[in-house]
Amino acid sequence: MPSLTAQRSALFLFKLFAWGPLMKCGGFRLRYRDDERIFDTRAPIVALAVLIGFLCTIPLVASTYWLDVLNRIGIAIIGAIGLNILIGFTGQISIGHAAFLAVGAYTTAVLEAKAELPFYLAIPAAALVTAAFGLLFGLPSLRLKGLYLAIATLAAHFITAYAIIHWESMTGGVLGLLVPTPTLFGLALDSDARMFYVILACAIPTTFFAKNLFRTKVGRAFIAIRDRDVAAQVIGVSLLKYKLLAFLISSFYAGVAGGLMAHHSRILFPDAFTLLVAIDYLAMIIIGGMGSILGSIFGAIFMTLLPEVLKLTATSLSGVYPQSFGLIASARDVIFGLAIITFLIFEPQGLARIWARIRNYWKLWPYSY
Amino acid sequence: MIPGDGDVTEQLVFMLQLLITGVAVGSVYALMALGFVLIFKASSVVNFGPGELVLFGAYISWATILQMHLPLYIALPLTLVTSIALGLIIERGVLRPMIGEPIISVIMVTFGFASVIRGVLNMVWGSDTRPFPALFSPEPFHLGPVPVSPVHLWSFVMVVILLVAFSLFFKYSLIGMAMRATADNQQVALSLGISVKGIFALSWCIATMVSTLGGIILGSVRGGVDFSLADLGLKVFPVVILGGLDSIMGAIVGGVLIGVFENLSGGYLDPIFGGGVKEVAPFVVLVLILILRPYGLFGKVEIERV
Numbered sequence: 001m002p003s004l005t006a007q008r009s010a011l012f013l014f015k016l017f018a019w020g021p022l023m024k025c026g027g028f029r030l031r032y033r034d035d036e037r038i039f040d041t042r043a044p045i046v047a048l049a050v051l052i053g054f055l056c057t058i059p060l061v062a063s064t065y066w067l068d069v070l071n072r073i074g075i076a077i078i079g080a081i082g083l084n085i086l087i088g089f090t091g092q093i094s095i096g097h098a099a100f101l102a103v104g105a106y107t108t109a110v111l112e113a114k115a116e117l118p119f120y121l122a123i124p125a126a127a128l129v130t131a132a133f134g135l136l137f138g139l140p141s142l143r144l145k146g147l148y149l150a151i152a153t154l155a156a157h158f159i160t161a162y163a164i165i166h167w168e169s170m171t172g173g174v175l176g177l178l179v180p181t182p183t184l185f186g187l188a189l190d191s192d193a194r195m196f197y198v199i200l201a202c203a204i205p206t207t208f209f210a211k212n213l214f215r216t217k218v219g220r221a222f223i224a225i226r227d228r229d230v231a232a233q234v235i236g237v238s239l240l241k242y243k244l245l246a247f248l249i250s251s252f253y254a255g256v257a258g259g260l261m262a263h264h265s266r267i268l269f270p271d272a273f274t275l276l277v278a279i280d281y282l283a284m285i286i287i288g289g290m291g292s293i294l295g296s297i298f299g300a301i302f303m304t305l306l307p308e309v310l311k312l313t314a315t316s317l318s319g320v321y322p323q324s325f326g327l328i329a330s331a332r333d334v335i336f337g338l339a340i341i342t343f344l345i346f347e348p349q350g351l352a353r354i355w356a357r358i359r360n361y362w363k364l365w366p367y368s369y
Numbered sequence: 370m371i372p373g374d375g376d377v378t379e380q381l382v383f384m385l386q387l388l389i390t391g392v393a394v395g396s397v398y399a400l401m402a403l404g405f406v407l408i409f410k411a412s413s414v415v416n417f418g419p420g421e422l423v424l425f426g427a428y429i430s431w432a433t434i435l436q437m438h439l440p441l442y443i444a445l446p447l448t449l450v451t452s453i454a455l456g457l458i459i460e461r462g463v464l465r466p467m468i469g470e471p472i473i474s475v476i477m478v479t480f481g482f483a484s485v486i487r488g489v490l491n492m493v494w495g496s497d498t499r500p501f502p503a504l505f506s507p508e509p510f511h512l513g514p515v516p517v518s519p520v521h522l523w524s525f526v527m528v529v530i531l532l533v534a535f536s537l538f539f540k541y542s543l544i545g546m547a548m549r550a551t552a553d554n555q556q557v558a559l560s561l562g563i564s565v566k567g568i569f570a571l572s573w574c575i576a577t578m579v580s581t582l583g584g585i586i587l588g589s590v591r592g593g594v595d596f597s598l599a600d601l602g603l604k605v606f607p608v609v610i611l612g613g614l615d616s617i618m619g620a621i622v623g624g625v626l627i628g629v630f631e632n633l634s635g636g637y638l639d640p641i642f643g644g645g646v647k648e649v650a651p652f653v654v655l656v657l658i659l660i661l662r663p664y665g666l667f668g669k670v671e672i673e674r675v
Contacts, residue, residue, distance in 0.1 A: 087473065093472070093473055093476070140656075140659060140660065143659075143660070143663065144659060144663060146472050147415055147472055147476075147614075148610075148659060148663055150417075150476060151606050151610060151655065151659070152655075152656060152659050154603075154606060154652075155606075155607075155652040155653075155655040155656045155659075156656070158603075158648070158649055158652040159649055159652055159653065159656070162645060162648065162649035165645065166642065166644075166645060275603075279480050279484070282477060282480070283477070283480075283481075286473075286474070286477050290473070327492050329491065330487075330488040330489070330490075330491030330492040331488065331492065332488070333484045333485070333487050333488030333491065334484070334485050334488035334489055334492070335488075336481075336484050336488075337480075337481040337482055337483070337484030337485030337486075337487075337488065338481070338485060339481075340477055340478065340480065340481035340484070341463055341478055341481040341482060341485075344467065344470070344474050344477060344478050344481070345463075345466045345467070345478075348470065348474055
């Protein structure tokens with residue numbers, strides 16, 4: 001048994017040489033440029049590269065069911081980041097996200113079905129259309145704040161839903177709109193695995209763009225508007241330009257997510273874009289953490305996995321309690337509501353804050369601050 | 370009935386029918402909006418789940434009357450007591466920890482408990498349409514040339530009685546005055562010895578109670594109870610925006626106006642647009658009012674001081 005001093009010196013050397021490079025410590029900032037870096041040390045970059053590499057290999061081993069779940073998570077991540085840019089970073093409350101997703105999805109489907117555009121042109125074009133749409137519905141934000149803006153976006157949602165159901169020549173109304181299978185260089189992207197790569201290819205750049213946005217002037221303007229918009233206006237942040245820009249960017253993200261959703265579900269019904277979808281996305285960013293890109297990712301994963309966990313629980317309980325399958329939908333509502341209430345009461349800054357606390361604990365161990 | 374057809378009398382009858390139905394439905398909206406305005410006036414909390422509260426009332430009343438076969442004079446008070454209990458649970462468990470939190474959190478928390486209520490109702494009673502007990506005779510009687518269904522008339526009468534009762538309550542009773550004082554200035558009310566938390570609880574209980582009554586009335590009007598009643602609850606937003614978020618008079622006037630407008634636009638524009646105009650017309654009105662006059666007809670204009 002080594003002596004006490006030997007143990008202590010071993011621990012000290014371990015922390016100095018192994019712990020340091022592994023953990024994100026030692027991030028000294030000597031220049032202004034360092035202050036703006038996303039990653040202070042090399043460890044997170046390596047970890048991120050490993051993660052992306054791992055994600056690329058998942059379709060080789062995962063079952064179709066779990067690939068479908070992962071695809072839905074990917075789509076939700078893009079949508080949640082978009083909503084977080086609007087609500088978490090710019091402070092403009094919007095319940096109309098489902099409407100933007102719907103516009104993105106239907107525009108993609110119509111462009112592919114009727115204008116015969118390939119999907120890698122249709123999705124960006126649809127996202128631009130959704131961005132213009134978001135610009136239009138963002139106009140009330142110039143006059144309204146907080147609660148009134150939320151109610152205005154609620155109205156926007158219902159008007160859009162009505163338009164989708166009743167503009168049957170374009171959208172097929174309640175009968176649904178069939179989305180053509182996307183093809184890339186002649187390869188039909190009709191399996192979950194292939195869609196996984198497309199969604200991954202969309203999710204990674206959009207996440208990096210969002211993360212980078214908030215160290216630019218535009219991002220800082222958004223945060224200034226959220227914190228105190230009158231003061232922001234006083235120091236020269238143009239509220240008109242930046243509020244509309246926030247709606248534009250957020251709707252662009254929603255358009256991309258909607259386009260991917262169209263390809264994922266293959267046939268579009270207006271039922272897929274009810275108010276509950278908008279509330280789901282709101283819950284994603286609140287549970288995940290408003291004002292945090294990582295929070296949007298956590299929230300998207302949590303909300304998408306919640307029904308899956310419930311299904312697994314119901315399956316395992318079905319031996320004991322045979323009615324459990326029928327109760328999944330309602331149980332999901334109850335647990336969803338309870339999760340929102342619990343998070344808002346006990347951890348209003350969401351999963352991102354919990355993660356930050358855990359990370360700081362390990363980073364600073366055995367010190368407490 | 371296609372407008373443009375028929376002679377002047379038939380057209381007039383059609384319009385009067387729409388008006389009367391509009392006033393009847395609008396009075397129910399006014400009732401639900403009253404609950405909404407009460408909560409907002411007292412505690413500045415917006416309830417984004419009024420639909421689910423209406424659903425709750427409708428299902429509980431259905432359960433007590435048709436499932437448990439209780440006589441009406443026990444079933445209705447029991448329903449009201451349950452709704453009051455729900456209001457207390459919501460205020461105590463969910464909203465009290467949220468005092469002082471930013472508005473997005475409060476909005477989401479109301480969505481949260483609305484979801485819980487919906488899930489529980491779905492779990493216990495399922496989502497099939499249940500026929501609502503016929504509390505009134507289905508035979509229409511005639512007000513002049515216009516056939517009026519007794520359900521509409523009785524609902525209108527009940528709503529008027531309730532609204533008069535509430536107005537008297539707020540104006541003359543001690544608790545009503547306490548509520549008005551809290552709505553005006555919470556700190557001063559506290560300093561005068563009014564229990565502000567108690568007032569919050571009371572406003573939520575009244576709100577759930579009127580939503581329950583609204584649910585019962587709407588259930589009888591539509592003849593059935595199912596989850597689409599929740600959409601009717603969302604119509605309360607155009608009403609309170611038109612009337613003003615903190616005005617009781619605005620809730621009443623706005624309710625009737627929205628009800629009438631909805632029915633008229635549905636009756637006249639449905640053939641042009643192919644149906645469903647009734648659902649979207651109030652929200653178009655909502656957007657117009659938010660652009661032109663955001664604080665509504667009777668609402669207090671908020672001036673943001675820097």
